[in-house]
Amino acid sequence: MSKSKKFVALFLAFALVLSMFSLGGCTEDTEEGTETEETTEEGTEAAGEFILVEEGKLLVGSDTAFPPFESMNGDVAEGFDVDLMNAIGEKLGLEVVFMTEIFDTLIPTLVAGGKFDVIASGMTIKPEREEEIDFTDPYYDSNQSLVMKAGSTYTGPSDLSGKKIGVQSGTTGEAWAQENIPDAELVPFKNATEAFSAAAAGNVDAIVNDLPVSTELLKEDDRGLEIVAQIPTGEQYGFGVSKENTALTEAMNEALAELREDGTYAEIYEKWFGIAPE
Amino acid sequence: MGDRIVRSMRLRRAAAGALLIVLMLSVAAPALAMSTSRITIDQKTGGLQTRFTYQATADEDAGVDRIDFLFPEGFDTEDVYVELTLLDGLKRIKADYEVEILESGAVSISFDPAVPAKSNLFIEVYDVITPIAGGTYEIPVEYEAVTTDDDTETRKDPGLTVTYATPPRQEALSRWLENQSLVRSWNSVKFLNIFFKPQHIVVAFPLLFKGWLKSLSLVLLAFPISIIGGLLIAFMKMAKIAPVRWIASVYINVIRGTPLFLQIFVVFIGFRTIGIRLPDFLSAVAVLSFNSSAYLAEIFRAGIQSISRGQFEAASSLGMTYWQAMQHVIIPQTVRRVLPTMTSEFILLFKDTALLAAVGIFELMMYSQNYVARNANLTAFTVAAIYYLIITIPLINLVGRLEARLAQSEGGSSAPPKGRHKRGVLLGSGAAAPEGAPAPGLGPAVGSGPQVDFDHSAAKHESR
Structure with missing residues (x-):
């Protein structure tokens, strides 16, 4: 069996997979179409066109x-x-x-x-x-918070310049830190609890996170973290x-x-x- | 996990009153004076639709009934829209306002009624197109203050600047692609748009390269360490002294019996909480080495023990000591036998570096996750997959070739048929796709010489 034949086979297999995907895309479209038609018929008797x-x-x-x-x-x-x-x-x-x-x-x-x-x-x-x-x-109306080791002082975002800031990836907290803290090294985590664990272990210097969640997470926390500043953003969920x-x-x-x-x-x-x- | 559940239950029970405390604290929160207000932007480079966010606290002595953002020349404010948030402390309050875009490019926001004194203001001006050339630009802000005696006076909020860079080449390329009709029709297919969007490919490739280097350097450092560690543990496990054997057994079983993910958390969170801390990169190398040496130890031990006892006996009859026999007879043969499995272990370890993203190591997975999070498009995952495959595919190929060579060199014993069989099937199924089911007679032609019998069975296999 020559090498080139192996590559031809590989290519064909790849092409097959791709064509399956595109076929899948077509059928999906038509399915969606019929589904909406069906449901609009039902819609006359029950509210549920979605x-x-x-x-x-x-x-x-x-x-x-x-x-x-x-x-x-x-x-x-x-x-x-x-x-x-x-x-x-x-x-x-x-x-x-x-x-x-x-x-x-x-x-x-x-x-x-x-x-x-x-x-x-x-x-x-x-x-x-x-x-x-x-x-x-x-x-729900929410705000942001800055969480650091208990007893840390914070007067403004420039205090955090060059520090490691833990955030939850993709959140408004991340966006806030990116925009407001000059030269911050952002460390994104998968979720808020992981960010808090990292802060407790000293892997990051501070966390920017939604205020109600920080409050809840720190309520019975004995790892020495506290909310050092509330950041008014007036965001809404x-x-x-x-x-x-x-x-x-x-x-x-x-x-x-x-x-x-x-x-x-x-x-x-x-x-x-x-x-x-x- | 269990601990977290218990905690969250306790948290719920203690929920009452907590938010009240938060709200009480908020009243006392330090207020920004209008003079310490600031403007931030959401883009790092010029020439893009950019959001300008103005944050300020209204003066103590006066409300505000108009704010003008006097964007300098070069800033395109034609299509801007404004989102406004007004807060009393942390509490949202209603704001009625009108936005006017003046001919000069200034964005003027008038309030009716006026914004009360001391309230927190957030004004987001969306879709301002910035000049391409990077630099620091001053955005003059003027506002009309209404004092308690209903006097109005125009005040200035000077010195507010924004800074951004000139876009790098790949970003310019991405923007050029955005306007190509071919790219547009490609992107109109949902699947291609989500996984193979060209605009993201050109930006993500150079960006993820750094992560790829990090992943690669992690595994290139960790793997040699684990080879040494693995050998050490393998010999410990074969030691004559029982406690040494036990230590090795416990180590191997604990490491192999728990997920790497857990081990990462123990080192990055657990050890550090009790004060043992290494720099992030070294911690990462350490976890990978600890983990991999347990697997390699088992691979080495099995390799060494697979060499027949007779060889030891032959070596000692020649007057060699245990270690001499190991060094000159056993190890050289073992190396050849374990090489394929070791390479597989390397591939596994390289892929496992992805788990380190969970603790904030900026490796390939982390870069791609961040890119996906920021752009709401999965193309960066495809790019990451390509980066992983660049390393893994050649190695997978190498494993196959090493296995084949091993099978050939150990001809005669029970190994060859097994090796040949695997290879025969592999080639057979590869041929099946382009040629359809080949005639059974084709089988023997694939192999050669003494294995003819065996290739028949492979041919049978593929025609099934």
């Missing part, structure tokens, strides 16, 4: 290491986002299933489609993200939905508005934050 990955289920992508918004209690997700999504699911007549994902891949995965329908991961609504996906109406699924965004907004009205939202808010929403 596309779902799995029928009857609302699959939710989430970075479940972000308490009190979402964290894993054993293999069960819990938190503010989880309860709120469950309540929305109830309104829509769908079973809500949380799937643990890595924060920075949430948006590309949602855009690629086929894995989950919604992002519920304490995600700030930002115009940069809105170019890729849609967001529901905001459901929203649930992310694919741009091709505007019907779902609308349905979720409606459900969210109903939950705010009937007091369920306030109840869930108080359960997780201990105070009533504004």
Whole structure:
């Protein structure tokens, strides 16, 4: 068997795989088309024109290491986002299933489609993200925080110049640190809890992270970290939905508005934050 | 993991009142005076649509009813839009405002009612196109302050600058690609757009190169260390003194029986928490070496013990000591036998460097993850895959050739048929794709000489 034949075979195999992919793309398109037609027929009797990955289920992508918004209690997700999504699911007549994902891949995965329908991961609504996906109406007002070893002094971002700053990859905290701290060496972590472990071990000098999460993570922490500054950013969290699924965004907004009205939202808010929403 | 669950449960139980404390603290948070305000940008190079973020706290004595950003010449503000966030401490408050883009390029934001004194202001001006040439530019800001006696006066917020660089060549190339019709139609296919976007390929390739070098240097440093460590442990495991054997066994079993991921966390988080710390790069090399030496130890031990006892006996009958026999008879044969498995271990170790991204080592995976996070596109993963394959494919090939040569050189014993068999099937299946099912008679032509019988079986295999 000559070498060149081996390469021909390899090339053909590669071509085959590629063509399968492109065929897959075609069928997917037509499937989507028929699905929307079907559902519009159904739509006359039930409100549900949106596309779902799995029928009857609302699959939710989430970075479940972000308490009190979402964290894993054993293999069960819990938190503010989880309860709120469950309540929305109830309104829509769908079973809500949380799937643990890595924060920075949430948006590309949602855009690629086929894995989950919604992002519920304490995600700030930002115009940069809105170019890729849609967001529901905001459901929580948040800010940033700077976490350092207890007793550290901090007067402004220039104090941190040249220091190692731990952030969660793909977050607004990362963007803030990048823009505001001159010559900072950013060290991105997969999730917030890993960043905190690294700070406790002294691998990074400071962490920039969402304030409510830092508060929660440090509440019963004896590793000698504290919030040295609160950074007002006034960012707002929203649930992310694919741009091709505007019907779902609308349905979720409606459900969210109903939950705010009937007091369920306030109840869930108080359960997780201990105070009533504004 | 278990610890974390327990903690998160405790956290929930203790949830009540915590946010209240946060809000109380926030009132006392130090406020930025308008004079310590700043402007930041989200791009590092010029010529791009850029977001300008102005952060400031309104003066103590006056509200603000208009802010003008006087962008200098060269800044294109034609298509800008403004997002505004107004905070009282940490609490969002409602703001009504209108944005006007003046002919001069200035962006003017007027508030009705005026922004209250001391409130925190965030103004994000999106899609300003900056001049391509890098440098430090001053952005003059003027605002109309409304004092308590309803007087208005124009105040200045001077000295606000932004700095960025001239874009490097690959970025310019990426932007040129953006406007090509061929690239556009390529990108209109979702699969190609997500995994093979040309604009990202040209930028990610040079960027990820640094990560590739880091991964490569990690494994090139760690592997020789693990060869020495592996040999040491292998001999310990074959030692005559029982406790030495036990130590080696425990080491091998613990390392091989736990994930590398866990070992990384122990060294990077655990050891450092109790005060043992090495620089990041050395820690990474250490973890990889610890891990790999356990696997290599087993590979070496199996290699040495696979040499028949008779050779030892023959060597000692020639008057050689144990170590002389090892050095002149056993080891040379072992090296040839373990070379393929060692190369495979090298490939595994190289791929395992990816796990170090979790603890903040800037290796190939880390670079590609960051790129993906920033650009919401998976092309950087494809580029990383190519970088990994550049190393692994030639090595995988080498393993195959080493195995074949080993099989040939050890002809006669039980090894050759096994080796030939593997190779025969490999070649057979390769031929199947272009030629369809070949005639069974083709089989013997593939091999040659004494293995004719065996190649028949391979041919049978492929036609099935």
